[in-house]
Amino acid sequence: MRFAPPPTVRVAEHPGGMNQVLARSFNERLIMSLLLQHDGMTRLQLGQESGLSAQTISVIVRALERDDLVSKGEAVRGRIGPPTTPISLNPNGAFSIGLHVDRHAIEATIVNFVGSPVTQRRSTLTTFDIENVRDALIDMVDGLLGELTAAQKPLVAGIGLTFPQRFEAEEEQAVLAYDFEQDLRAHAGLEVVIQDDVTAAASAETLYGQAKRMDDLLFCFASKDLVPRLILGGRIYTGSNPQISICDNQAWNLTAKNLESVATWDDLRVQRWIEHVVSKTTDLVQDLATFASVPAMILSAPAPMAVIDELVLHIRSEISTDLSVTGSRFGPNALAIGAAIMPIQTRFTANTL
Structure with a gap:
């Protein structure tokens, strides 16, 4: 069993499609990729972003509608010209x-x-x-x-x-x-x-999460270890030392159990873990700044959203760069x-x- 290579995490800013019949499958995937990046797009917008002709866009959208992969929103009126209808992915399409x-x-x-x-x-x-x-x-x-x-x-x-x-x-x-x-x-x-x-x-974060339409960022997952993934130009890099120890197995097992408790904020183990995560993350950000510049960092952890938000607040107060720090919204099951x-x-x- 071998891991697949990391996938590209987003479509290019101005992807180019092909109009040949044999490229139909690719063009359909291209349209769905754009709809994944946006909450709704008109046919005109899809054509502008993909480079495909209006006729090709109409054919593809009709095919995706037949397969229930996309759905139309309500027509937007009140503008010059005919009303425009946004197209979105159908949540129940797959x-x-x-x-x-x-x-x-x-x-x-x-x-x-x-x-x-x-x-x-x-x-x-x-x-x-x-x-x-x-x-x-x-x-x-x-x-x-x-x-x-x-x-x-x-x-x-x-x-x-x-x-x-x-x-x-x-x-x-x-x-x-x-x-x-x-x-x-x-x-x-x-x-x-x-x-x-x-x-x-990290890849899911760029497709559905906080990093939509981002090319460059630092993604970190904190548990027993702090595990970073650097994304540059839409590619994920693991580095030669892919994880930084935060605590040993025994300490993490106890901390993980306490993170599920309603009394999380009164637990000394959780507070100690938060301190260690903040310290290790701050050091990592400072080390990264010596050779690469990214505008954002996203932090994820198997912890309640309130704990992730607390981590983010502490990290923001500790780092001295203009890095934007955000917590993942995928929660404990990220x-x-x-x-x-x-x-x-x-x-x-x-x-x-």
Whole structure:
């Protein structure tokens, strides 16, 4: 089992489409890529951004409407000329399954075509070996598919599967080497896309999250480690040292449990973890500034939104640069959502792996 290379995270500023018949599929993906970046676009706007002719745009939009992948909004009147009608992705036009595997649990979700979670599940792993992980993944897929209607099941674009980039123990590394994609593909009859968890989350952030239409940014995921991904010119870079230790496994397990408590703000472990995340992130930003300049940073963590917002406030007060710091809105299940968005990106966008 090998991770796919990081995908391009956004379409070029002025992408160019082709009008040849054989390019029809690419042009459809190009239009859907533009609609992913915007909340609604008219045919005129789609033509201006894609470089495609008005006739080609009309043909593609009609085809996407027939497949229920896009829908029309209300016509905008009151301007010079005929009313304009915005076109948007149909949230129920496609669905995707995301599975995030960690040492102790599997986080899973189904997202719709606009990246919103439809259902979420979590399964604890009693032992971390190939057989147990495989069985748990298959059970999770069956459970998720069971929550969809008969009409929704054929609209599932695929399964996204993510793991941490590395595990510490040798027997845990064996799990990474196993071909779970083949087992899931044979069982569910769906295409399976695999990626390391933080890269998938960073890519999802640029497609549906806070980094829409951004070319350059720093994405960081904080848990036991601070794991950064640098995005430059629409490409994701991991670097030679892809993670920075925040605490050991035992401390993180206790902290993660306390993060789920309603008394989070009174917990000394959580407060200590917040301090360490802020310190490590501030150091990282300062180190990055010596060789690269990016306008924004997005921080994600398996924590309640209130904790992420608290982290962002502290980081903003500590850094001395003009870097814009924002918290991810995907919440505690960001890694599972990142996994689920991969099949949508692979199947429906013009981005290439």
